[in-house]
Amino acid sequence: MELTTVWFVAQLILWLGYFVLEGFDFGVGMLLPVIGRREGDRRAMLSTIGPIWDGNEVWLIVAAGAMFAAFPGWYASTFSAFYLLLLMILVGLIVRVISFEYREHHETVRWRRGWDACQIVGSTLPSFLWGLIFANLVRGLPINADQDFTGGFTDLLNPFALLGGAVTLLLFLTHGAVFLALKTTGALRLRAKRTASVIGTVTAAAALSFGCWFNFGVVTINHGWVLLASVISLAGLIFGLGMHLRNRDGWSFAGTAVAVAGLVVSFFASLYPRLIPSTSNPAWSLTIHNASASHYTLTIMSWSALVLLPLVLAYQAWTYWVFRKRITVAMEEPESVAAQPSVVP
């Protein structure tokens, strides 16, 4: 396989890692007002992702960094084309990062509600906008001969892309609800399960309609691969919801993870070997050949990734193992926010 193809696959893996992992922690953040009625619930919900969300977010940083390194042209064109949407994502991510850390530093209700709002906004904006961006990418952008975006902001808000955004938003909500069911106990878990059933059904409907539009109205190459990935994605979602009804929380989470992964694979499959199809002139499309770094850079990157990625996966898996226990809402915890279990050694 050519190195450019290897790095196309590596990009797929990094974005897939990002969406599958941060997808559920975005979901948990968005569900804060839905499932977390009392302070204790919200605390428990945030605790399920507390130790891992930061590691999940680094997948984005690495995906973007690797895009810069392996396909500088793709990075340059995409990031400048989606300027205002990325600005909104950045604002979302910033207030979200801060809310995780600062929420616990003050006891007042006003302080915590404020940071909860930041958490909700910060989880919702990227969940919707990443879908909007990727749907626009697979649909193609007006790109000129210099690989620069020639369209305007409103071009990005087309119905197909808006539906794509809705699908990632709903999918992350389901993924998050299923993760909460897996990681909590008692009343909280039951509420998470009910939420997962309701949102999961809506998600399946939205995903089906988006899948049809995508496969039969947008995809121009690699039809078979895209259809296969789409079907696997939908099947994963349905399997996840089915397992969920049978109280198999682990399998259910695996199902929604496959659903997210399938969606990302279908996006990448519909692009290959292009990176951004040009709607102005197909010949001006960015491809893995005309937007890639040199062979030498790709070789160095390949060796680095080959050594480092397994290591990263190993210690991230270890983290999940260390914090594998389900989270219980503290029994003694009343409505007030004051009672805090201690973990000081």
Add this chain to the structure above:
Amino acid sequence: MDTELLSRIQFGTTTVYHFFFVPVTIGMAGLVAGFQTAWVRTGKDRYLRLTRLYGKLFLINFAIGVATGIVQEFQFGMNWSQFSRFVGDIFGAPLALEGLLAFFLESTFLGLWIFGWDRLPKRVHLACIWIVAGATVLSATFILAANSFMQHPVGFQLVNGRAELTDFGAVLTNPVLLVTLPHQIFACYLVGAGIVVAVAAWHLTRIARAGKEREPVERPEQDMITGPSTGSGIDEERATFRTALRVGAVALLVAGAGTFISGDLQGKVMTDVQPMKMAAAEALYNTEKPASFSILTIGTLDGKHEVWSIKIPRLLSFLAEENFTAEVHGINDLQAQYEQTYGPGEYAPNIPTTYWTFRLMMGMGIAAFGGGALILWLTRKNRDPVTTGLWGLVWRFGPILLPFLPILGNSFGWIFTETGRQPWLVFGLLPTKAGVSPNLSPTEVWISLIVFTLLYGILAVIELRLFTRTIGQGLPVLDAEPEDEATDRPLSYAF
């Protein structure tokens, strides 16, 4: 204003703001790890309480550093797409490696450190914070490798109008990187030590004043996380903060000395690779042999000619070339030389900016170093802070400056080195005006500039208030050993 100027203002604003937090993170990670090591080795509660107090401050700062760091990565593509295309081959690899090698380690092991207090064996838990501290240095290494390429491009060839990497080893052993890295890391530890000293000095002064007034010390607001206290009392508190103060002051001296030595070496490398930047730092208009160091130079308003100056003879020759009689090139000669090489144009950076930021950088560093020395001397032989007279005022207000001096010193240093590189984005290869995204309208950049400025402004207020509040709470009171099986207890945020 056009897209280029707005993008430059935005990059400058967001970078300087981000860089308030980076040195705090790097410096404090190492010092917190040091305190925790002392605790693991001696078992003394004192070190654990310091670990937890400074750890809390470290985490407040870390969050905002991470949040503003993502903006930096995205901005290259968003505002500087032509630059990204031009250097992606070289610039992208260190950036990707920074994520793969440093950020993954940092984020994962910091999560383990925060939540792992009772879930991991003591030594494994200690290893987590050391891994975080090491990863912050690795991160600095890669980002400085990328930046050093912009200052002094090495290991590349130009193909089809873009820079292609030919020798990654050369990029990682760029002489600019080799001197900038130690300079930067020492400067970061100057900041971390400044915070440790300032917090400890503030509390010691408070304790000394309270003792003087013979009133029982009122403990500021109890930490909610804590339970019944073990071994506290005013003497223990005083002894604990004395330890922190003296450790911090020694760290200030060591980091300060390291910063000066590495900075001197860096000056010599810079004179070789970017003589214009160093001439601009000195506002040296005409080539001199031997060259004198300027204490104060006043130039014409357009910054093109010297009007009047006070100088120390021969010192600049020594600083630049390690030789008291060496020739140092002036701005006018270099301008003529660059015009021959690169064609007509203006090749001098903004002289007042480079001249003053260079001086302020050095001044702030020296002041922080001096503050550390003064504090060590004032607290010699178990002396308490003096609470009356002039020294009383020094104790009350002086230490507050100790974190801010090196933080500002760091910022001035970066403003100097980056404006000193102008008019180039990549020195000698890519002019700044050629790097900007062609598809952006000034309106779009205005929107993002306003959004970032407002958001960062609000965050700064919240961060500072949280910081001072946490400092006011003082040392956390420790729990007795937990009786129940630790892993059965619910996971919670504890700092």
